Amino acid sequence: xxxxxxxxxxxxxxxxxxxxxxxxxxxxxxxxxxxxxxxxxxxxxxxxxxxxxxxxxxxxxxxxxxxxxxxxxxxxxxxxxxxxxxxxxxxxxxxxxxxxxxxxxxxxxxxxxxxxxxxxxxxxxxxxxxxxxxxxxxxxxxxxxxxxxxxxxxxxxxxxxxxxxxxxxxxxxxxxxxxxxxxxxxxxxxxxxxxxxxxxxxxxxxxxxxxxxxxxxxxxxxxxxxxxxxxxxxxxxxxxxxxxxxxxxxxxxxxxxxxxxxxxxxxxxxxxxxxxxxxxxxxxxxxxxxxxxxxxxxxxxxxxxxxxxxxxxxxxxxxxxxxxxxxxxxxxxxxxxxxxxxxxxxxxxxxxxxxxxxxxxxxxxxxxxxxxxxxxxxxxxxxxxxxxxxxxxxxxxxxxxxxxxxxxxxxxxxxxxxxxxxxxxxxxxxxxxxxxxxxxxxxxxxxxxxxxxxxxxxxxxxxxxxxxxxxxxxxxxxxxxxxxxxxxxxxxxxxxxxxxxxxxxxxxxxxxxxxxxxxxxxxxxxxxxx
Amino acid sequence: xxxxxxxxxxxxxxxxxxxxxxxxxxxxxxxxxxxxxxxxxxxxxxxxxxxxxxxxxxxxxxxxxxxxxxxxxxxxxxxxxxxxxxxxxxxxxxxxxxxxxxxxxxxxxxxxxxxxxxxxxxxxxxxxxxxxxxxxxxxxxxxxxxxxxxxxxxxxxxxxxxxxxxxxxxxxxxxxxxxxxxxxxxxxxxxxxxxxxxxxxxxxxxxxxxxxxxxxxxxxxxxxxxxxxxxxxxxxxxxxxxxxxxxxxxxxxxxxxxxxxxxxxxxxxxxxxxxxxxxxxxxxxxxxxxxxxxxxxxxxxxxxxxxxxxxxxxxxxxxxxxxxxx
Numbered sequence: 073x074x075x076x077x078x079x080x081x082x083x084x085x086x087x088x089x090x091x092x093x094x095x096x097x098x099x100x101x102x103x104x105x106x107x108x109x110x111x112x113x114x115x116x117x118x119x120x121x122x123x124x125x126x127x128x129x130x131x132x133x134x135x136x137x138x139x140x141x142x143x144x145x146x147x148x149x150x151x152x153x154x155x156x157x158x159x160x161x162x163x164x165x166x167x168x169x170x171x172x173x174x175x176x177x178x179x180x181x182x183x184x185x186x187x188x189x190x191x192x193x194x195x196x197x198x199x200x201x202x203x204x205x206x207x208x209x210x211x212x213x214x215x216x217x218x219x220x221x222x223x224x225x226x227x228x229x230x231x232x233x234x235x236x237x238x239x240x241x242x243x244x245x246x247x248x249x250x251x252x253x254x255x256x257x258x259x260x261x262x263x264x265x266x267x268x269x270x271x272x273x274x275x276x277x278x279x280x281x282x283x284x285x286x287x288x289x290x291x292x293x294x295x296x297x298x299x300x301x302x303x304x305x306x307x308x309x310x311x312x313x314x315x316x317x318x319x320x321x322x323x324x325x326x327x328x329x330x331x332x333x334x335x336x337x338x339x340x341x342x343x344x345x346x347x348x349x350x351x352x353x354x355x356x357x358x359x360x361x362x363x364x365x366x367x368x369x370x371x372x373x374x375x376x377x378x379x380x381x382x383x384x385x386x387x388x389x390x391x392x393x394x395x396x397x398x399x400x401x402x403x404x405x406x407x408x409x410x411x412x413x414x415x416x417x418x419x420x421x422x423x424x425x426x427x428x429x430x431x432x433x434x435x436x437x438x439x440x441x442x443x444x445x446x447x448x449x450x451x452x453x454x455x456x457x458x459x460x461x462x463x464x465x466x467x468x469x470x471x472x473x474x475x476x477x478x479x480x481x482x483x484x485x486x487x488x489x490x491x492x493x494x495x496x497x498x499x500x501x502x503x504x505x506x507x508x509x510x511x512x513x514x515x516x517x518x519x520x521x522x523x524x525x526x527x528x529x530x531x532x533x534x535x536x537x538x539x540x541x542x543x544x545x546x547x548x549x550x551x552x553x554x555x556x557x558x559x560x561x562x563x564x565x566x567x568x569x570x571x572x573x574x575x576x577x578x579x580x581x582x583x584x585x586x587x588x589x590x591x592x593x594x595x596x597x598x599x600x601x602x
Numbered sequence: 603x604x605x606x607x608x609x610x611x612x613x614x615x616x617x618x619x620x621x622x623x624x625x626x627x628x629x630x631x632x633x634x635x636x637x638x639x640x641x642x643x644x645x646x647x648x649x650x651x652x653x654x655x656x657x658x659x660x661x662x663x664x665x666x667x668x669x670x671x672x673x674x675x676x677x678x679x680x681x682x683x684x685x686x687x688x689x690x691x692x693x694x695x696x697x698x699x700x701x702x703x704x705x706x707x708x709x710x711x712x713x714x715x716x717x718x719x720x721x722x723x724x725x726x727x728x729x730x731x732x733x734x735x736x737x738x739x740x741x742x743x744x745x746x747x748x749x750x751x752x753x754x755x756x757x758x759x760x761x762x763x764x765x766x767x768x769x770x771x772x773x774x775x776x777x778x779x780x781x782x783x784x785x786x787x788x789x790x791x792x793x794x795x796x797x798x799x800x801x802x803x804x805x806x807x808x809x810x811x812x813x814x815x816x817x818x819x820x821x822x823x824x825x826x827x828x829x830x831x832x833x834x835x836x837x838x839x840x841x842x843x844x845x846x847x848x849x850x851x852x853x854x855x856x857x858x859x860x861x862x863x864x865x866x867x868x869x870x871x872x873x874x875x876x877x878x879x880x881x882x883x884x885x886x887x888x889x890x891x892x893x894x895x896x897x898x899x900x901x902x903x904x905x906x907x908x909x910x911x912x913x914x915x916x917x918x919x920x921x922x923x924x925x926x927x928x
Contacts, residue, residue: 092689111678112687113612114728118721122872129860129868129877133721133763136616162820180622184646210646217630224623228847235855236846237623238616239764242857244878249819250855253928259849399728401681404692416687491928496820527874 092405093553095571097562102571105550105557106410107541109417110402112382117396119531124501124523125150127531128241131519134533139238140173140230141512142533144335145519148508150245151345153523156499160339162247164485165233165495167336167355168260169243170510171485172226175478176237177513179271180223182311182472183208183216186576190314192569200314207310215275215307222271229260229482247496252489260486268479278306281476289455308472320465324574326556328462331427331539332437333369333509333516334358336481338446339488347371347507355481356511357447359437360422366440367423371507371518374534377419380412380543388421388546391520391532392505419542419551420534428552429515429539430578432462432470448477467577471513501526512536514579540578553578603637604669604778607661607702610644611688611695612722612731613675616764617713618645623847624767632771637778641668655691662701670777671706671751672770673699673734676715676722677744680730687729696744699734703745708753708777709734710760712770717759717790718743718865725871735759735791739865753782759791763862768844769796790865792838797863800893802834804842805853811835814908817856823926826858828888831880833861833869835892 092108115134119126127146132139144166151158187208195201207215227237233250234240242249250256268281277284279302287293293312296303303309315321336355337345351358351369358369375388384398400413408414419426427433432453437443439454452473456466503525509518515536522530542551550558553575562568610618622629622645629646632638640646641661642654660666677696678688685694703709711734714720718738722731735743735757743757750756760769773793776785786794802808807817810825811834817824826832834842837859841851852859858878861869869890870876881889891900915921 110689111612112680112729113676113678113722113731115721117726117728118724119872123874123877125877126872129872130721130724133614133616136614136619136764139614139616184622211630211633217628220622220630221625221628224625224847227623228849231847231849231855233855235850235852235857236841238619239862240852240855240857241860241878242855244819247820249857251820251822253822253926263849399681399687402686402689404686404689406692494820496818498819 093557093571093575094405094408094410095557095568097565100562100565102557102560102562105554106414107417107543107551107553108405108408109415109541110405112399112402112416114397114399116531116533119528120396121527124153124521124526124528125245126528127519127521128244131533132239132241135535136238137177138173138512138514138517138535140169140234140240141510141517142519143241143243144170144510145508145517147243147245148337148345148510149506149519149521150508151499151506152347152508153504153506153521154245154499154502155504156246156345157497158343158345159247159494159497160343161489161493161495162497163337163339163342164489165248165250165252166243167339168482168485169230169234170335171478171482172230173237174511174513175475175482176223176226176230178223178472178475179219179276181513181579182468183213183219184210185579186468187213187311189569189573189576190318192567194563194567194569195318198314198317200310200317203310204314207307218271218275219307222267222275225263225267225270226482228263232256232260232263244496246499247494249496251495252491254491257486257489257491261483264479264482264486272475272479276307276472276475278302278304278309281479284476285480288451290452290459293452311472312469315465315468320468320573321460321463323560323570324462324464324467324556324577325559326428326462327426327550327552328363329422329425329427330361330433330436331369331422331429331516332356332358332433332511333518334437335509335511339485341446350509352444355447356434357437357440357443358509359440360427361433361436362425366437366442371509373423374518375421376532376534377421377545379419379546381415381418382413383418391518391534392522392530394530394532396530415541415543417538417542419545420539421545426542426545426549426551426555427539428462428578429536430467430470431474431513431515432467433515434511435470435473450477464573464577471579515539603639604707604774605639605641605667606670606672606774607641607657607668608643608672608674609690609695609699609702611673611675611690611699612678612715612729613713615645615674617674617770618643620764621767621770624771625848627771627775632774636775638774641666658691658698658702662705664705667707668702668705669707670774671702671709672712672774673709673716674712676719676729676731677734678722678729678731679744680728683730699744703734703749703751706751708755708782709745709751709757710773711735711757712760712765714761714763714862714867717761718867720763721868724868733759736865739790755782755787756791758785758787758793761790761792761797761863761865762839763860763867766796766839766841766844766846769793769840792863796840797838799838799840799843800835801837801839801841801851801853801859803840805834805851807853812907814904814911819856821856822928826853826856827880829880830858830878831876832858833864833890834859836890837861837864839863
């Protein structure tokens with residue numbers, strides 16, 4: 073493995089299932105794009121008629137990368153359906169689980185999935201290319217192994233409270249299973265401290281977390297990069313400089329609408345879980361940003377469309393009213409008619425709009441001037457959106473920007489656990505409707521449940537990838553990745569690395585294959601695994 | 603030196619994520635220092651689209667030797683046996699797997715989906731999923747009961763949801779370093795070195811199990827077998843001997859063992875009352891008893907223990923062993 077020849081490839085894809093993208097190009101510009109999710113497992117259908125707590129076991133296994141996030145949703149959905157009580161300790165330990173999974177994903181995603189693209193030969197004529205290859209090349213890059221190995225640390229903390237990562241079910245309606253001891257808490261602090269000293273500060277930031285968190289605007293960030301050699305040459309400093317030099321801020325705009333369900337329910341503000349009380353209790357706020365204005369998140373504004381999905385036609389509906397999906401015959405990409413059904417993904421819409429889910433949406437909500445005093449207040453991405461708008465660069469910067477703050481929050485939450493207090497309050501099981509949501513590392517995730525006669529009647533999961541890779545809706549409006557690809561300039565149609573970078577900037581949890589076609593002749597130019 | 607091709611079918615990538623948590627060796631060390639040459643992997647492979655397809659053809663026509671085929675995820679056969687619910691490189695994944703298995707030195711199924719169908723295969727099994735050589739406890743699966751690879755072994759099953767990174771990396775290293783002869787497999791094709799002892803081996807609550815002291819969620823100490831459905835005494839895996847993420851295990855974190863290295867997982871097909879509850883006869887006799895016990899024998903012995911414990915408590919015998927501190 074690992075010679076320079078191999079690094080010339082635009083590779084990488086990643087993770088969980090298959091996604092095909094058909095791209096049409098004209099004069100080197102993408103004119104139309106269709107996304108095709110190419111795998112069906114039917115997890116929602118499996119839960120029909122089963123034990124109401126099945127989601128705690130089944131849904132983390134939808135996605136091995138976001139399993140803790142699915143668990144956060146599954147337990148929350150049951151909390152609202154069963155009208156449980158949650159102790160401060162339970163809310164803290166759930167938030168710690170969610171946050172450790174997300175901070176884990178930052179170096180793992182950045183090094184193993186995203187940054188190897190920067191080593192593509194497309195950028196070989198750029199001055200920073202040699203340094204980028206030295207640092208970020210797959211396997212052999214000086215930061216690659218360091219970053220991938222460091223990514224295993226935060227989930228050690230998850231394992232202390234959940235037993236293992238991935239695939240624990242430790243969050244249950246009424247609280248958590250574990251009752252940590254002093255040694256678990258001190259050990260968790262020590263592991264996080266190691267993560268900071270091993271990677272976060274010396275390799276990633278080149279400065280202290282405290283210094284980094286002083287950045288409030290785009291100009292602050294630029295000043296931070298140039299402040300000293302240590303910051304300039306840190307992996308983050310290099311990423312920012314290379315992104316500007318390579319032009320990553322120039323493509324992959326998307327639909328310009330952003331949706332976050334928010335996460336981290338405050339320990340003292342959600343002790344009686346209700347759907348109505350959720351928005352106010354979030355530490356990382358929810359919302360819908362239409363490009364100009366912020367709107368309060370209301371889950372009733374979510375509807376799923378299946379006109380272009382391989383399921384029996386039903387009108388677009390809110391998940392509580394949606395029937396369990398009935399699969400239809402699928403086709404491979406070559407034989408697909410894109411005027412008809414063409415993906416296993418449904419097309420969710422918020423208030424009728426396709427919306428982007430992900431870290432960028434999350435940090436945009438963090439910049440909402442109306443955020444409450446217990447909520448994250450960080451104006452940086454309000455400024456960046458106003459100055460630069462969405463792009464491959466902004467999306468990626470949003471993802472990595474979260475690491476220092478998550479570190480601080482995890483440490484704070486650990487210190488707030490009261491070992492003498494309750495961790496679990498046994499709930500009374502009952503029939504009802506429930507809604508649970510969170511922010512997975514890669515964006516808004518929600519579960520809707522209906523329990524009837526003591527079993528699951530309906531269970532609907534809407535993943536961030538569903539928001540981002542979904543196909544056209546009933547009105548033929550494209551999904552966010554489809555939209556983000558349109559207008560992208562492709563330098564070499566036989567190696568359309570730009571297409572890969574756009575798709576990867578959304579961190580779709582699918583192995584993507586891009587099939588590039590000439591818009592006029594329909595000749596297939598190239599086919600790529602992303 | 604061993605060439606490894608890793609494919610994912612009906613997968614969540616959880617086994618890959620687990621594998622990436624590995625240390626001693628890390629995934630990178632496995633490649634650079636242990637002679638494991640990953641021909642391609644959906645998450646960490648460098649080759650792309652057409653190159654992958656070319657690679658698959660080169661393997662099939664003998665130009666590239668594939669010593670190990672690692673398969674993660676279920677084999678999706680739906681609808682109606684066509685496999686078109688899971689396309690890969692423009693063909694149903696099952697067609698690739700059938701052909702590749704015929705030329706593989708060894709086939710290693712990783713995780714419950716690949717070994718026995720896992721959660722996707724739970725009724726009504728909407729994607730018609732099966733494991734490589736088993737469907738639940740039933741031998742056969744996708745490749746058939748009689749399948750053996752070129753190396754002369756049936757599919758080597760490394761179950762778990764997910765599999766522990768050490769189980770994966772150590773089997774790969776064993777094959778790469780010529781120690782395959784030391785890999786003994788049990789009736790479910792699991793390497794005995796990892797799947798002979800029970801999850802209960804090394805569980806800190808084993809003494810509470812022996813003395814019939816109940817545990818429960820949010821509590822310290824006590825055994826989870828009696829009320830919240832722990833399957834530690836009937837699940838073969840080394841979870842409490844080698845630990846997860848170098849720190850803990852489900853039962854150490856007061857999480858009942860789900861029995862995920864046994865082909866029945868998820869046990870009782872998630873039927874009402876089976877999730878985080880111990881299924882019982884007459885409201886107090888556990889339906890599933892520890893492996894190696896008859897129901898009658900277990901109930902009798904456990905009954906004596908339970909009664910004796912209560913009597914001692916009444917008599918004021920100090921039961922210090924069962925208390926644990928913050």
